[in-house]
Amino acid sequence: MSDTLKVPTMAECMAEGRQPEILFWVGSAGSYDDRAKKITRAFVKILNKANVDFAVLGTEESCTGDVAKRAGNEFLFQMQAVTNIEILNAYEVKRIVTACPHSYNTLKNEYPSLGGVYQVQHHTQFIEELIQKGKLKVERDSAFKGKRITFHDPCYLGRANEVYEAPRELLKMLGVELLEMKRSRKSALCCGAGGAQMFKEPEKGDKDVNVLRTEDALETNPGIIATGCPYCNTMMTDGVKAKEKENDISVMDVAEILAQSQNL
Amino acid sequence: MNYLPNAIFVVILILGIGYFAKNVKKLIRNIKLGKDVDVSDNKSERFKNMAMIALGQSKMVRRPIAGILHVIVYIGFIVINLEVLEIIIDGVFGTHRIGLEVLPLSVYGALIGTFEILAILVFVSVVIFWVRRNIIKLARFWKSEMTAWPKNDGNFILYFEMVLMVLFLVMNATDTHFQELNSGNVVSQFIAPWFGGLPESTLHFIERAAWWLHIVGILIFLNYLYFSKHLHILLAFPNTYYGKLQPKGQFNNLEAVTKEVKMMMDPNADPFAVPAEGEDEDMPEKFGASDVQDLNWVQLLNAYTCTECGRCTSECPANLTGKKLSPRKIMMDTRDRLEEVGKNIDANNGEFKDDGKQLLDDYITREELWACTTCNACVEACPVSIDPLSIILEMRRYLVMEQSAAPTELNNMMSNIENNGAPWPYNQMDRLNWKDE
Numbered sequence: 097m098s099d100t101l102k103v104p105t106m107a108e109c110m111a112e113g114r115q116p117e118i119l120f121w122v123g124s125a126g127s128y129d130d131r132a133k134k135i136t137r138a139f140v141k142i143l144n145k146a147n148v149d150f151a152v153l154g155t156e157e158s159c160t161g162d163v164a165k166r167a168g169n170e171f172l173f174q175m176q177a178v179t180n181i182e183i184l185n186a187y188e189v190k191r192i193v194t195a196c197p198h199s200y201n202t203l204k205n206e207y208p209s210l211g212g213v214y215q216v217q218h219h220t221q222f223i224e225e226l227i228q229k230g231k232l233k234v235e236r237d238s239a240f241k242g243k244r245i246t247f248h249d250p251c252y253l254g255r256a257n258e259v260y261e262a263p264r265e266l267l268k269m270l271g272v273e274l275l276e277m278k279r280s281r282k283s284a285l286c287c288g289a290g291g292a293q294m295f296k297e298p299e300k301g302d303k304d305v306n307v308l309r310t311e312d313a314l315e316t317n318p319g320i321i322a323t324g325c326p327y328c329n330t331m332m333t334d335g336v337k338a339k340e341k342e343n344d345i346s347v348m349d350v351a352e353i354l355a356q357s358q359n360l
Numbered sequence: 361m362n363y364l365p366n367a368i369f370v371v372i373l374i375l376g377i378g379y380f381a382k383n384v385k386k387l388i389r390n391i392k393l394g395k396d397v398d399v400s401d402n403k404s405e406r407f408k409n410m411a412m413i414a415l416g417q418s419k420m421v422r423r424p425i426a427g428i429l430h431v432i433v434y435i436g437f438i439v440i441n442l443e444v445l446e447i448i449i450d451g452v453f454g455t456h457r458i459g460l461e462v463l464p465l466s467v468y469g470a471l472i473g474t475f476e477i478l479a480i481l482v483f484v485s486v487v488i489f490w491v492r493r494n495i496i497k498l499a500r501f502w503k504s505e506m507t508a509w510p511k512n513d514g515n516f517i518l519y520f521e522m523v524l525m526v527l528f529l530v531m532n533a534t535d536t537h538f539q540e541l542n543s544g545n546v547v548s549q550f551i552a553p554w555f556g557g558l559p560e561s562t563l564h565f566i567e568r569a570a571w572w573l574h575i576v577g578i579l580i581f582l583n584y585l586y587f588s589k590h591l592h593i594l595l596a597f598p599n600t601y602y603g604k605l606q607p608k609g610q611f612n613n614l615e616a617v618t619k620e621v622k623m624m625m626d627p628n629a630d631p632f633a634v635p636a637e638g639e640d641e642d643m644p645e646k647f648g649a650s651d652v653q654d655l656n657w658v659q660l661l662n663a664y665t666c667t668e669c670g671r672c673t674s675e676c677p678a679n680l681t682g683k684k685l686s687p688r689k690i691m692m693d694t695r696d697r698l699e700e701v702g703k704n705i706d707a708n709n710g711e712f713k714d715d716g717k718q719l720l721d722d723y724i725t726r727e728e729l730w731a732c733t734t735c736n737a738c739v740e741a742c743p744v745s746i747d748p749l750s751i752i753l754e755m756r757r758y759l760v761m762e763q764s765a766a767p768t769e770l771n772n773m774m775s776n777i778e779n780n781g782a783p784w785p786y787n788q789m790d791r792l793n794w795k796d797e
Contacts, residue, residue, distance in 0.1 A: 100796075101795055103792070103795045105792070122791070122794075124781075124782040124783055124784065126794070127782070127786075127790075127791045127792070127793075127794060128782055128784050128786045128790070128791075129784075133794040133797060136794050137794060137797075140795075152792070154791060154792040155788055155789050155791045155792060157781075157791055158781030158782070158788065159777045159781050159782050159783060161777070163773065163777075163783050164773075164774055164777055165611060166611070166734050166753070166756075167756065167760060167766060167770050167773070167774065168648065168753065168755075168756030168757040168758075168759055168760035168761065168766065169757075169760045169761065169766075169774055170613075170614045170617045170647065170757055170761060171617055171620070171621065171761060172774055172777060172778060174613065174614075174617050174618060174621040175621055175624075175625075175778075176777065176781070178621055178622070178625050179625075182625075201607075201609040201610070204607075205606065205607055205609055205610035206610060206611065206613060209613050210613060210618065251609075251733070251734075251735040251736060251737075252609050255608055255609075255735065255736045255737070255739075255740050256607060256608045256609025256610075256736055257607050257608075257609055258607070282740055283675065283737070283740070283741075285675075285677055285680070285737070286677040286733045286735035286737065288677060288681075288733060289733070290733040290734050290735050291732050291733045291734030291735070292770055292773070293733050294783075295769055295770060295772075295773040295783055296730070296767050296769040296770055296773075297769065298681075298683070298731070299678070299683045299684065299685075299727050299730060299731040300682075300683065300684075300727075301678070301681045301682035301683040301731075302681060302682030303681040303682060304681060305677045305678070305680075305681050305733065308677070308680060308681055309677075
């Protein structure tokens with residue numbers, strides 16, 4: 097890509113003797129997964145546009161341990177957590193924002209009792225706050241105005257932490273036609289990736305969870321399926337392909353929709 | 361005066377309540393087989409949850425049809441049971457409708473009238489419940505775990521309630537004195553004509569029979585509870601009180617692991633140090649759970665509270681896509697195994713003798729455990745704050761930390777995290793490459 101992103105690392109900031117306000121926790125998916133990297137870049141464009149004073153850990157970041165914990169490996173989880181907390185505390189991090197609901201949940205809920213106490217936000221909450229505080233201006237007249245978009249609630253954002261409105265509010269600000277699936281918010285159906293399922297074949301059954309969830313989404317006849325989680329994104333993208341709808345329907349993160357709508 | 365009926369009544373009452381008390385003691389003993397867990401925090405929030413969820417039925421009505429019918433049966437159950445007070449006093453002292461003597465007729469009539477209206481509403485609701493189960497055959501009542509006893513148990517309770525309501529109304533309808541007062545017989549006045557023409561003595565016999573069967577039926581019902589899924593009418597209250605207060609996504613951090621990890625990370629720790637006296641007693645003999653005694657007592661209380669409604673299973677993504685996992689079955693298996701352990705203890709003078717069985721594999725299979733997406737749909741769906749997910753997680757912990765028995769792909773994922781700090785086999789030094797791509 098031609099446009100360069102401004103992505104300072106905590107180490108660089110420290111060398112310059114300054115303390116960034118926000119740590120952007122990229123997460124493993126956001127760092128390595130080709131599809132998720134696009135979400136990461138879209139979010140950074142928004143951060144740059146709003147002149148947010150942030151930094152990333154870069155090569156000092158390591159897996160939060162979420163997936164190990166949910167697979168039952170508490171040792172590995174706590175090893176990861178304690179290592180990460182040591183680094184975060186050394187940099188005196190106060191606020192963290194992440195585009196991954198799994199990182200969000202773990203950092204916010206499971207790190208404090210291990211010594212890592214931070215104010216943690218999901219990127220949709222953070223962007224909503226930027227807009228409310230006037231730090232980010234959003235043009236309502238965008239390419240997405242009137243577009244039929246349905247939002248799939250990630251389990252670890254929705255049910256797990258009861259964040260239902262921030263992503264929806266952002267979509268509404270863009271003037272999209274927001275469509276609700278029959279199962280949404282509290283009763284939303286999982287995409288099938290949580291609890292370490294992302295990394296294994298599903299057990300024997302008569303259908304894959306992501307296909308069932310994609311069918312929920314297709315019932316709303318959307319142009320775009322929006323979500324706020326890199327894992328959900330993968331699962332829904334695969335689901336759309338399984339339904340042979342990839343030419344009609346795209347799966348996008350709310351941050352990508354927002355960045356694109358503002359031509360970032 | 362003949363005191364025989366009073367004596368018989370008192371004996372039946374003592375037997376009925378005594379046997380129930382004995383089983384309640386056993387129930388508490390079994391629940392206490394679980395590990396201790398500190399739930400003494402946030403009392404006011406806990407009381408609020410109990411008031412809203414158990415007393416206020418707030419989560420029941422999320423499914424309006426079942427919810428409203430359930431509220432009717434629930435209110436009927438509580439209110440009509442005031443009548444039991446009169447029955448007990450009458451039974452013990454040989455009086456007849458003591459309420460008429462101590463209350464003004466208008467008040468008594470209003471009370472009985474309310475009971476009668478509720479009785480007919482309960483009857484109709486229970487019939488609809490029966491139809492939903494047996495004629496419409498709602499999917500969640502016909503899953504594979506709902507055969508044999510669990511299926512019959514569900515229907516027995518409905519028959520019980522139908523019979524009890526009919527007995528109450530017949531008792532009032534055949535009480536000629538009560539019908540002559542014409543106060544409070546709002547429903548029974550329409551039933552009374554069915555018995556028209558019968559001689560006074562026959563009517564009296566029917567009235568007495570209905571009275572006795574009603575109270576004996578209630579005592580049988582009370583004692584049936586312990587053996588039934590219907591325990592929720594009592595346990596929903598403590599269960600919602602002790603329910604999880606943290607965000608649903610927050611899983612507990614095992615303290616024993618924290619100690620080990622902190623020691624491993626501490627550069628000053630002496631790996632060959634002899635533990636100070638008493639220190640190693642904190643180490644659990646086992647990580648995670650392979651049997652019911654490894655679970656905590658709130659999880660065991662959860663198992664006894666489950667009324668097998670299947671709302672959890674009907675929202676479970678794994679179950680919806682044909683996998684073996686059913687959160688309801690997790691709870692039913694936990695209770696069944698706990699009962700088995702309890703009986704084992706009873707049979708062996710208060711001590712558990714290894715029976716070569718455990719919750720894992722003998723009840724809950726690994727295939728079920730690995731099918732869970734930890735999405736919390738089951739926890740959200742439960743109307744009485746049961747957390748099947750926490751049991752699934754404890755059992756996964758046992759499989760992974762005690763047996764290294766995770767599926768191969770997950771072992772690969774975990775060694776990736778150990779080696780390069782990501783679940784995929786990428787170099788940690790490449791973590792920031794996305795910036796320039």
